[in-house]
Amino acid sequence: MLCGVDIDHHQGLSGHSDADVATHAVIDALLGAAGMGDIGALFPDTDPAYEGASSVGLLRDVAGRLAAAGWRVVNVDVVIVCERPKLGGHRAAMAAELAAALAVSADAVGVKATTTEGMGFEGRGEGISATAVCLLEAEG
DSSP: OBTTBOOOOSSOOOOSSOOOHHHHHHHHHHHHHTTOOOHHHHSOTTOGGGTTOOHHHHHHHHHHHHHHTTEEEEEEEEEEEOSSSOOGGGHHHHHHHHHHHHTSOGGGEEEEEEOOTTOHHHHTTSOOEEEEEEEEEEOO
């Protein structure tokens, strides 16, 4: 699961929720920009309520919290780092899933994929990492 899209691959990601590392990066970028902590503080992996949780569902929750605190999401951009699976054909669907969860237009969401050319844990196929940035605007 990456950006709310189920990617067919012989390996999966392991985590307390659905392990959607890309959506988790987006959540942390949004929470950080709003000064609202991080995903681990809001949805701790010690809480059984979040076991197997949909990361896109958590993103919707965060979007609601941001709106309630007076923030509007202007845009988000996430970069996923992995050798496999190849993600180019999934980027539009990923952006659409994130945009729907955030209630923004699809052109306000960027999803990129890159490799490490075989270096590091991503290059060895041991995991996937993601980083995200966002722009929030104070309402009112």
